[in-house]
Amino acid sequence: MTATATVHDVTMRFREHTALDGVSTTIEQDTITGLLGRNGAGKTTLMQLLTGHRVPSQGRVEVFGGRPYENDDVLRRICFIKEGQRYPEQFRVRDALAAAATLFPDWDEDLAQSLMRDFDLPAKRTVKKLSRGMNSAVGIIIGLASRAPLTLFDEPYLGLDAVARQLFYDRLLADYAEHPRTIVLSTHLIEEIADLLERVILIDRGRVLLDTDAESLRDSALTVSGPSAAVQAFAGRHELLHTETLGGHSRAVVRLGPGADGEDARAAGLAWEPTKLQQLVVAMSLQTATDQSAPPSATSPRLEEVPR
Amino acid sequence: MGRPAGPGVNEDGGPIFRQVATQIENAIVDGSLPEESQAPSSNELAAFHRINPATAAKGLNQLVADGVLYKRRGVGMFVAPGARDQLLKRRRSEFADQYVRPLLTEAHKLGISAAELAAMIDREEDRR
Numbered sequence: 001m002t003a004t005a006t007v008h009d010v011t012m013r014f015r016e017h018t019a020l021d022g023v024s025t026t027i028e029q030d031t032i033t034g035l036l037g038r039n040g041a042g043k044t045t046l047m048q049l050l051t052g053h054r055v056p057s058q059g060r061v062e063v064f065g066g067r068p069y070e071n072d073d074v075l076r077r078i079c080f081i082k083e084g085q086r087y088p089e090q091f092r093v094r095d096a097l098a099a100a101a102t103l104f105p106d107w108d109e110d111l112a113q114s115l116m117r118d119f120d121l122p123a124k125r126t127v128k129k130l131s132r133g134m135n136s137a138v139g140i141i142i143g144l145a146s147r148a149p150l151t152l153f154d155e156p157y158l159g160l161d162a163v164a165r166q167l168f169y170d171r172l173l174a175d176y177a178e179h180p181r182t183i184v185l186s187t188h189l190i191e192e193i194a195d196l197l198e199r200v201i202l203i204d205r206g207r208v209l210l211d212t213d214a215e216s217l218r219d220s221a222l223t224v225s226g227p228s229a230a231v232q233a234f235a236g237r238h239e240l241l242h243t244e245t246l247g248g249h250s251r252a253v254v255r256l257g258p259g260a261d262g263e264d265a266r267a268a269g270l271a272w273e274p275t276k277l278q279q280l281v282v283a284m285s286l287q288t289a290t291d292q293s294a295p296p297s298a299t300s301p302r303l304e305e306v307p308r
Numbered sequence: 309m310g311r312p313a314g315p316g317v318n319e320d321g322g323p324i325f326r327q328v329a330t331q332i333e334n335a336i337v338d339g340s341l342p343e344e345s346q347a348p349s350s351n352e353l354a355a356f357h358r359i360n361p362a363t364a365a366k367g368l369n370q371l372v373a374d375g376v377l378y379k380r381r382g383v384g385m386f387v388a389p390g391a392r393d394q395l396l397k398r399r400r401s402e403f404a405d406q407y408v409r410p411l412l413t414e415a416h417k418l419g420i421s422a423a424e425l426a427a428m429i430d431r432e433e434d435r436r
Contacts, residue, residue, distance in 0.1 A: 032360055169358060177351040177361045195324060195359040215323055215363060274322075 002029045004150050004182040005050050010059030012045050012206075019045040021206040023059075027150070030180040032172075033199040034214070036190060036281050042206045043186045044083065047152050050184070051080040063150065076105060079148035081139040083155040089128040093121055096138055097145075104146040111175065112145035118167055132159030140168050144175055152184040165189070169196060190278040202281055204288050214277070221275035221283075224265045225251040234268045242283035253283040324359055328367030333376065336387055337395050347377050347385040 005027040012020040020042045027033055027050070035043050048054040049061050052068030052075055061068060068074045087096040093116075101107045116123060119137040127135070136158050143151050157165050173196060176183060187193055200217055202210035210217070221241070224234055231250040235243065239255040253275055256264075265272035275283070332348075335341035348356070353364035368385055371377040376395065377385045415425050 031362070170355065173354055173358065173361070174351075177354055195357070195363070198360045198362050214360070215325065215366070218323060 001031075003027065004029045005061070005063040007046070007049070008060040008062075010049060010056045010061060012042075012049065012054065013057045018206055020049075020056075020203075023203070023206070023208055025201055025208055025211050027182060027184060028199055029182055031198040032176065032183045032185065032196055033201060034190070034193060034197040035184055035186040035201050035203070037203040037209075038285055041203045041285075043203060044154055046203065047080065047154050047184065047186065050150075051075075051078050051152060053080070076103075077149045079104060079143055079146035079151045081143040081151075081153045081156050084135075084158050085139045086135070087127045087138060089126065091127045092124050093127070093130070093134075093138060094123040096127060097142065100142045100146065104148055106147035106149070108145050108147050111147075112141055115141040115144060115171060118171065119164060133161065133164060134159075136160050137164065144171060147175075147179055147181065150182045150184070152186075154186045155188070156185075157187075157189075165192065169193065172196070190281055191276060194277040197277075200277070202284060204285050207288075209284050209288065217277065217280070218274060219256075219261070221253060221255050221280045222262060222265055222272045223251060223253050223275045223279065224268075224270040224272045225249065226268075226270040230269050234265060234270055241280075241287050253279060324357075325363050325366035325370065328353055328357065328359070328364055329370045332367070332371060333395050336376065336392050337399070339392075341387055343387045343389050343391055345387055346383075347371075347387060349384055 003026040007023055007025050010020055010023045011018065023042070023046065035046065037043050045054070049056055050063060050068065052063075052071065055069050064074050064077055066074045068078070091099070097112055097116075101109060101112070119134075119141065121134060121137055121141070125134075127138070130138070136156060137160065140153070140156055140160075143153055143156065157168065160168070169192070172183070185193060185197075194214070197214040200210060200212055200214050201208060212220075224231055226249070228245055228248050228250040231243070231252050235252050235254050238257050238260065241253040241255060243250055243252040245251075262272045262274075332341065336343075341347065347368065350361050350365040350368055353359070353367070354361040357364070368377065372379060372385065375388055376391045378388045379385055411425070412422075415422075420428075
């Protein structure tokens, strides 16, 4: 596979806070990649680096073979829908879309119009008078209709209800299938998007915990339950991520060693089910929290918002 | 399922591409997808199951590799002649492993003899 973007040993510091710490990853071309992690993990910072909104303190970021920062050749191929993005208040919805149409060379006006109808957006209403959900819908329409070769959505659905989110997923999948391009999607609603993803990058405290294809991830972890001794013995042969015990009964999230699967758990007398992506992300994030000597809440300030 | 709505695929049935393949196999076995008819495209499967198109394509490719579907260049995927017989044969050979053995395991746990089990099966069969 070819890479749309490569991030090589990137560190990003804001005053004393290190938002990204020696991060290396690639965003594969024409995939939908999920960028997952807790608040303050560094997701937004990584997206800002990929889109030339920031320059790394150390390391190298390359997108479409060039550095993105102040590089028009790269930037016109990128569309970044930020979390809670606000458009100029006096603009009507149609003005915001018209402005976007001039920015993106691959803009598809028909798609924009059909999405406007799907999301029931009033074209003549000013941005100032939009609800939060409507404002998010404007971002989603711009992100999809831009057809940008690299499109990033950072928590795009503030205020969107379940129906509108489903609409977003369906239209994203349909348009991506017709016009393959590189999509990066950051969200906390992991279970909702799990099956849409081809690649998963999990970051925690500025480091990459997981960087893999979604399908192999699905088979890589099990939730097993049974008598505590049997669960412990089984977990000991694999990588234990998280465990809970009640009475003599335990439940554990376990990352499997190579070649292992649910049959091994069954043979050990345990009930098992595949671990859902969301459970895996939670278990892995909690594990690094307990690995750190410092108390987790004190060391995870949300300093990503510090202005330059 | 955490997502708002939609049919989706079974969350606990192994890799998604395998589940996609199994559902197409089911349609072939029950006759709703006859031999020489066109199978759904990967984009249609992706939209219906709300999964990544690459995953859907992997499921279809598995069926091509198994000889259940074949490709017509530029047109799509079609059910191969003899696919239904092939699937029935395979499923029959897996039947003991997948259904009979777990049934016996549970029956032994509960102290149900093989004879009692056979009687139960007869009763259920009569009720159908």
